[in-house]
Amino acid sequence: MVMAVIEQEGFESLEGVDKVDATDETEEEKPRPKLEGKKIIFVLGGPGSGKGTQCERIISDFGFDHYSAGDLLRTEVKNGTPVGTMCANLMREGKLVPAEVTMALLYKSIQASTARAILIDGFPRALDQGMGFEAQICESEFTLFFDCPQEVMEERLLKRGETSGRADDNVATIKKRFSTFMESSLPVIEHYEAKGKVRKISAVPSPDKVFEMVMAVIEQEGFESLEGVDKVDATDETEEEKPRPKLEGKKIIFVLGGPGSGKGTQCERIISDFGFDHYSAGDLLRTEVKNGTPVGTMCANLMREGKLVPAEVTMALLYKSIQASTARAILIDGFPRALDQGMGFEAQICESEFTLFFDCPQEV
Known part of the structure; x- marks a missing residue:
């Protein structure tokens, strides 16, 4: 009955609609305009560097929005959207999700944001992603890089594995993840460092000490914490x-x-x-x-x-x-x-x- 009502209102089900690929010619003919007035902060750090914890504290203290490319894709899959269905099928076949799909989801989220600044977590994972983002969406303000030696990350993840039950919290997988991170993300860090747009923070101290350094960096960039901002109803x-x-x-x-x-x-x-x-x-x-x-x-x-x-x-x-x-x-x-x-x-x-x-x- 629901389908009958909706179809009477002029909507076809997806089975009757031509599905348009995210990278088809129609999209290419109508490029998205670059976004203006958005302050983007890339957040990078290896597995176990604690960047997730620090992002949560930044959100709480500064009121920034926070997006993760992986989370956006998982939400599409969970909600069963056309994009999510396509991504789920690709992943089942062991294929990569096209970069344009990830970029479109980030664009949509950033466009909707009214926050003072936006954290993009775990992105870009490779130099071409960063350059594509800045060419198609907007320039980043800077990259917040949580620098942490392999042995410290390894120790943290193994300790987490004692209670997390995660299959990837083992020595072999941890080393592989660290190696992948260094191979793909190091060129990103070097690229933005050459532009003076990397803010490197040691992730070795306690979370509280690390956050003190994070606050100092963000305040140096001209953002006050919410305690220092007049809250407008x-x-x-x-x-x-x-x-x-x-x-x-x-x-x-x-x-x-x-x-x-x-x-x-x-x-x-x-x-x-x-x-x-x-x-x-x-x-x-x-x-x-x-x-x-x-x-x-x-x-x-x-x-x-x-x-x-x-x-x-x-x-x-x-x-x-x-x-x-x-x-x-x-x-x-x-x-x-x-x-x-x-x-x-x-x-x-x-x-x-x-x-x-x-x-x-x-x-x-």
Whole structure:
């Protein structure tokens, strides 16, 4: 029934849509414009260098956004998007995901970001990736390189392996991973070092000591920690003076249904069969809280005090996600929960196409 409704609204399932390769001639004829005003920090370091821990602390203290090429690909695969399906098939066949696919995912995420700066974690892994990124997306500010001797990384990973259960935490694999990192990433470091764009930090001391050095580097680059930045509420007068333009060309489908109605399962199948994007207001808020962004910190404090998150915050997160989407249509799951939310959405963001309501009796 769901398929029938969506097809009646003019959408073909992916089986009936010509799939366009990410590197086809149409894309080449319409190159993406380079992004402006984005401050990009590449973050590199070998396995066991602790860069993941340091990234988490940078996000928390400076409110930067953080993207990992690997995580972006895994999300596409998990969500069953057309790109994710293609990548999963390639990986099953032991083939590499085309660099253009990774670049397109990074472009989309960076384009949507409103953070002061963006950490790109574990990228570029090879010199051609870095040069491709800067040619197609934007220049990087600098590269944060966590320098750590092989024996220290080896010791840390073996210790982690005692409790992690990870198959790759063994001596032979660790040495191979270190060797691969040095072979592919050393030319990247040397390239940016020659341009004066590498900030090398010893990853040998304790995490706290390392972060002190990280903070010093980032502050030298002109960024204050959030403690030194005036936090602006999302509903302040400045925002009201600069209203967001309504979005055009976006096909929005609200998805509603009571608890136990199965709308989550149906959304997953719609995503898989039609390639739509899918956003949940609750998930967007939880992601902000988890990532320790300024908005997330504000929301966490409000929720701890038993207060409601302002509707404008939810609306801003939905706007940002919808603006970045290139899908044929977008499912907004579990929203609007009240009439004023729906009216506010259509007044501030865009009109919806229709609402998909899963009707289910209470006893079922």
